[in-house]
Amino acid sequence: MNSKNIVYNKNYIETVNTITPITSQFIFENKEGKVKLRGNNESGNCLFLLNAPKENFDFTGDDTESNLCFLDYTKFYKLYKEFDNPNEDATKSEQAVLDIQINEDTNEAVIMDIQSNKTKCNFKYRLANTDVIKKPIIKENPKLPEFIASINLSKSMVDVLMHRISMIDANYVTFELNEKTCKFIGKNNMTMQEYSEDIKLDTEVDNPIKVTIKADAFKLLPTADYAINFSEQHLIRFEQQRTDGIDLTLFMTTIKGEN
CATH class of the missing domain: 3.10.150.10 (DNA Polymerase III, subunit A, domain 2)
Incomplete structure (x- = not known):
């Protein structure tokens, strides 16, 4: 060899x-x-x-x-x-x-x-x-939808959100975008417990948008600083903000309908 x-x-x-x-x-x-x-x-x-x-x-x-x-x-x-x-x-x-x-x-x-x-x-x-090895379903250069709004989350804020949705055993995470505000909501549908927090949008949205993902998926997010981009086509992009030349981007598919 x-x-x-x-x-x-x-x-x-x-x-x-x-x-x-x-x-x-x-x-x-x-x-x-x-x-x-x-x-x-x-x-x-x-x-x-x-x-x-x-x-x-x-x-x-x-x-x-x-x-x-x-x-x-x-x-x-x-x-x-x-x-x-x-x-x-x-x-x-x-x-x-x-x-x-x-x-x-x-x-x-x-x-x-x-x-x-x-x-x-x-x-x-x-x-x-x-x-x-199980082959990944995401392509090397995936075709992405238009992202129409974004927020920034610091590493410490990601930690806080993770902790608080874990406190209520949330099974869904919803982002409600309206004008200049993104309302983050963690919800346990069985117990009806809920946590919410308002986060400032980088740019104002013309029409209200509501997107929901599984909390189990959100909890897979590595702790880091993120720019989070929203689309109306069932996809959220999480871009780590780094200065070391390493580019890590995560995508989470959203759920149709309200939870």
């Missing part, structure tokens, strides 16, 4: 881990100078696109288009974190070194070596074949 070192950015490794509640099966694609990842949850009402410059997770070392597959990224992440031990004294910091073993006959990566850069310790993680 041939061995190849993976150049990676720790922020990227951590970002991917934040979307494992959606799915932990991944096909990383190296193409067009980027590492691309897409996926969805089992019910298909929460989808994501994650794109970043390939140096964030470069498993080819060149411009060759190739895939790297994980049957369960969370298991890899636990092994990786075992050797991720920062120290104020940089010379004492431990870091994981990632190498992949490539089958010369099939040219497929089959094993990942996760090694300590400080000690002679090594985990071997079995990589997957593309045939055993």
Whole structure:
């Protein structure tokens, strides 16, 4: 087998881990100078696109288009974190070194070596074949509807909303857009408990809009700063606001009718 070192950015490794509640099966694609990842949850009402410059997770070392597959990224992440031990004294910091073993006959990566850069310790993680990974339903360049209104949510506000809808075991989340205000409503249809909060819209809407999503989908949202865009065609876009070149966008499908 041939061995190849993976150049990676720790922020990227951590970002991917934040979307494992959606799915932990991944096909990383190296193409067009980027590492691309897409996926969805089992019910298909929460989808994501994650794109970043390939140096964030470069498993080819060149411009060759190739895939790297994980049957369960969370298991890899636990092994990786075992050797991720920062120290104020940089010379004492431990870091994981990632190498992949490539089958010369099939040219497929089959094993990942996760090694300590400080000690002679090594985990071997079995990589997957593309045939055993559930293929994402979201396309690489999906056709999107027109988004007509937006709000911004800070990381702390996302945390607060998550906490408060969990307090009432909400099963639906509704956004009611009217003029310059978006009313966020978490509702438990069984107990009729409800939480609501007014959020300022970035731009005024001409006509009132009401969109509802499953609370279970909303709770899959990684904690971060977001620009949230609304359409009238049963789709909400959640764009993480970042400055590190990593582009993570999530989409949630809305429910027809009122809840």
